[in-house]
Amino acid sequence: MHVPPGWPTEVLPPGSPDWEASAVAWLLDAVPPDYRAYGVLRRHPLALARMARHHVNASVEAARAGYRGAAVDLKEHLPPHAIEAVLAAYRREGPRLVKLATSVELVERALQGEHFIPRMNASEPGPSRRGGR
Template sequence: MRQTASLTLSPDWPCQVKAPGTQDWDRTAMRWLRDLLPARYGTYPTLTRHPALLARHAQLQLQHEVRTMRIALETSRAELPAMGVAASVIENSIRMYAVELQQLGRLSRGVRLVGDALLAQGANRRP
């Protein structure tokens, strides 16, 4: 677990995001969440100005990426040979998909943590 002056962060807390409660932490959180989305989403003020919506959309985006990786992983051996892809390339792609699935899992856990912290901050600001 990563320690800060006042709290211990989960190992899934993204290193690009400052700890909740520190100066500008929410700005680093919003930037990190935006970076997880396709660039075109950065042009939508509705997403970029509302932390809860941004976190939700990042989570949905990651869920779709996970589905895509699972399909790619499950169909590689059946579909790639017919496309003329060499066996060694197929095996390398399978390893790549497996690694990417692990990475997407870590990112999803990080989005959940950051989103929860942003929501808690918003709740604390309400009168």
């Protein structure tokens, strides 16, 4: 089965046995631990994916805002080398979060019934969407 670029390695390909269970386990690792307490999210993986998408996208925005303001906010409290280390942490964390957001979106699309078709010479997944989006 084809999975698009950005598909998380921890999640089995859509349509394979137990793929939704692997998606739920992976998505639960992408959100705060308290989300595990809500049985509805385990019973309805699409709801979990939606919540994960919102959570991760908010984390991306928070990291961007944190990076933009870190030097100014911390200049009175930290030495310059510590501020640079904080900025370096943001520069590493930002791309990780963006990649995670892409992966969460792909899993959500698959849970909605989208099939991914390989495309020649294209980096984007080729959707075959059911139900439109």
